[in-house]
Amino acid sequence: MHQEKTYNCPVEYTLSIIGGKWKTVILWHLSNNEVLRYGELKRLVNGITHKTLSNQLKELEADGLINRKEYYQIPPKVEYSLTEKGKGLMPILKAPCEWGSKNM
Template identity: 55%
Template sequence: MQKCIGKGSQFEDSGFAYSMSLIAGKYKLPILYSLAFYGPFRYNELKRFLDPISFKTLTSNLKDLEKNGLIIRKEYQEIPPKVEYFLSDKGISLMPILDELCEWGEKNKDEN
């Protein structure tokens, strides 16, 4: 295992802290995972898929993920307005890590 945080360095300056700042929160990982395997999604489709997430929480999380370059919000010039969300290349590069996390959870969830 490689050490991500060197001795004597600050945790907040580490790659681990940066990674966690992008995906921390109750719904960011489920949003990313949903977009990876079932997306792209329109806003209301994603809201229904992640129920019971609130509109405010979904909006906030989508804005954070877009700001951090993990998802892309695409607006279509049509009436009624249409917006879709999908993973960016940066978001796609995170999927192998999420798959590993999923596999680890499947192997260990019955131990408690």
């Protein structure tokens, strides 16, 4: 998704991928759970709307950070998990988590 834009530095690129209120929270929950279904994510990400969660998941998938696996059954079932690229972000997300735990 962000491939077509030119970035002046790696930090700018990284923040364009994980920036915003919800993406880091979604990634964090996926890192703590091997696989989550849409409804589970919706419950875990406090205050997010259906539309926003759906859009954020699409962007994270387009950026190669999460996998989306759809099962063709009734009722439909979709599972989300981190890709290797997404797992590579976890050390970056660990620092704000530790800081938040100390200062919350």
